[in-house]
Amino acid sequence: MTEIIRYNLKDVLISDNFYDTDEQLMSRVNPLLLIDKGYDYIDQCEYAKAFKVFTIGAAADKTDPDILNGLGICLCELGMLDEAKKVLDYAIQVHPDDPVIFSNMAGVFWEMADYDMAIYYYCRSLEIDPEIEETFFNLINLYMETGSLYMALITCTKFIEAFPDNEEAVNLRNDIILNLGISFI
Numbered sequence: 525m526t527e528i529i530r531y532n533l534k535d536v537l538i539s540d541n542f543y544d545t546d547e548q549l550m551s552r553v554n555p556l557l558l559i560d561k562g563y564d565y566i567d568q569c570e571y572a573k574a575f576k577v578f579t580i581g582a583a584a585d586k587t588d589p590d591i592l593n594g595l596g597i598c599l600c601e602l603g604m605l606d607e608a609k610k611v612l613d614y615a616i617q618v619h620p621d622d623p624v625i626f627s628n629m630a631g632v633f634w635e636m637a638d639y640d641m642a643i644y645y646y647c648r649s650l651e652i653d654p655e656i657e658e659t660f661f662n663l664i665n666l667y668m669e670t671g672s673l674y675m676a677l678i679t680c681t682k683f684i685e686a687f688p689d690n691e692e693a694v695n696l697r698n699d700i701i702l703n704l705g706i707s708f709i
Contacts, residue, residue, distance in 0.1 A: 593612075612632060660679065672702055673704050
């Protein structure tokens with residue numbers, strides 16, 4: 525399976541005719557600099573540039589979870605959902621206890637409109653680390669988008685129990701309750 529993933533990644537990398545710049549060549553020496561640069565590009569919504577940076581990282585270290593997550597995010601944002609899924613499948617095999625990888629896989633399934641699998645991966649991420657607020661918000665919003673308001677309410681209540689000072693979660697819970705009331709009319 526790993527060989528298939530590598531082959532598919534190679535096709536994706538070659539398809540862009542990428543040439544290294546001096547800055548990116550220097551980043552190979554310092555993987556943390558490379559990872560930071562890649563995530564800076566993601567923050568700027570420059571996914572093609574981020575993808576190029578993360579491919580340099582993947583050439584140097586095919587098992588780094590930050591690099592694999594970066595590749596998965598970029599591929600998803602570039603609309604290459606099957607490729608993103610393959611990269612994140614590989615990342616889960618290599619790092620079966622990394623909650624961020626599971627959360628990113630959930631995002632890919634959400635984009636693919638496979639909501640049951642997205643819910644599974646968000647829940648798995650929260651099992652591994654129930655302290656990641658963004659995962660709670662994503663799962664709650666997914667439940668709301670799919671019309672599962674009771675599940676959204678239950679998840680939001682658990683979130684508030686874990687983070688009682690989070691005003692955004694309290695407001696979200698109130699919105700869910702309002703939506704539940706409206707859905708009965």
